[in-house]
Amino acid sequence: MHRRLILLLALVGLLTACTSGGPGPTDAPSTADGAFPVRIDHAFGAAEIPARPQRVVALGVTDADPVLALGVTPVAVASYTFYQETGGLGPWARGLVQGEAPQVLTEPEPNLERIAALRPDVIIALSSGIDRAAYDRLTAIAPVVARPAGSIAFGVSRTDQMRAVATALGETARGEELIRTADAAFADAVTAHPEFRGKVGATVLPFDGTYGAFTAADARGQFMTGLGFAQPPAIAERDDRQSFYVEVSSEQAGLLDGDVLVMLADEGAAKQQVDSDPVLRQIPVVARGDMVVPDADTRGAMTYNSVLSAPYALERLVPQLAEKLAG
Template identity: 75%
Template sequence: MLTKLLPLVALLALLTACSSAAPGDGADAPEGAAGGPFPVQVEHTFGTTEIPERPQRVVALGVTDADPVLALGVTPVATASYTFYEQTGGLGPWARGLVQGEPPVVLTGEPNLEQIAALAPDVILAVSSGIEQPMYEQLSAIAPVVARPAGTIPFGVTRDDQMRTVATALGEPERGEELIRQADAAFTDAVEAHPQFRGKVGATVLPFDGKYGAFTAADARGRFMSGLGFVQPPRIAELDDGESFFVEISAEQTGLLDGDTLVMLADEGSAKAQVDGDAVLAQVPVVAQGRMVVPDADTRGAMTYNSVLSAPYALERLVPQLDAALSRAGS
């Protein structure tokens, strides 16, 4: 099932942007970073990586790994391109203002070993990535590599685990925990302000190739909604085998997406065309009764990243839309 994800998330998770930027020195150490806990050891799915000294030159190879790095006051020397923000090196509007000094080099496509080696990194962070053992070993010949935690699927690391792993690698575990608390508190505050969200049924879907991908709790977008108290439609939950982070729904099955609300991850024009062109979807009560939410591009991006930086940004923009949708249902 996982291999089917790549066509689905070509818009969301492939490294496709281009850059002609030259290698820079953008990875300044955070204030107060002298000394610290080094050397540190970081456990991950491929074993344990030792980082002998506080990294100064950080390559953020995971598609959203630049966010926790920047949140710690470090500007990476390179970031992975993400289709959402291919013109800005994968950096969303919540993160761009944190870049200091030279902007990061943008890495596109499959990891280019020569390009990465030329950056002379002290550490390569591949937490939110899909690298496997052979690539891990090749990258490890360049610098210490920190991959996704054991037991997680590619691109399936939670916000807290991502932040905690990156903070450990950069010698800032206490600051990492503080950032986790702040992001978690943003969700707590949103739920306390909108208790009607708890237990409401709301799928989050991406249309593709005449079908739909309903994101599960293994995906950042699914976790974003569950963090607000929403639950999956029962049949979607039953179809989740835990092996992927979406459940594929055919056009004929769109009735399974019914609930109190439905978050459609497409631009407004595309979402309207999707409904207009899908007679079955148009008749599903959550759509027919106007309870479908269509977030704008930056909100979709912030949900997809679901990092300590992007989550508060997405909450501010999406929560009012969800509140309005539930109000239309008289909830």
């Protein structure tokens, strides 16, 4: 896949998880809280963390959330671009910063010199796109917690992310508590809205005159499946399990039809594309007014779909979905 396209959809974030997508959630770690060293197996080998980390670099674009949720302020964070100018954090996480604000890593590739200067005890790179070569270079600086084996880049579930971070920081019990809280928020939404179950609803980002429909490998796709929605059949058929989205040309916009459509196009070029696309306007879900365009922070919270952002997104998006289906 063309690297520019991946960076546009994932790292730049103009488009990162619910427990249902990607490889199944791992069992809760058996390591006792505070007992070190710990070992965390992942796609590139294993991270051996000798002592409780004090200085944490959150290199994955959503990895700051589970770190902050455990009461640790990273020394540096990566971020989707829509939060790079607000400290790299969404509104659901900013109030958890203690002491000095984290540096924001804006480079599309890991800046080894900058990261080394931070003197990290551990580098959390779960929701990142690092490959083996980048991993090998980073391990010369500090232990690296990478995505689990069997997952794709930016395809780590909320549960697996939280458990890996909790193990790395010696807070497994608190990590399980945070997972239960986020899962309960989804369960409450599903209970309150049984009409969501089995309805068809894609989550889509417009880019460069085409559309990216997120799959169950992506946090945004997982968010909808967690509420009971199904992908449009034509999108599901085109999901090769190798990417976090299915590309749909403007001429094929009819593939996005369903009971509801979540369009991540609240501003800029994405909004202009949606507003000016005559084919999109003619597909039934759009023609009858059942397209939801979330605001920037709701879009961000869906994109992160972390233990912190998921409840925030549910509170804002669920009423909009319910209103469309009721109409």
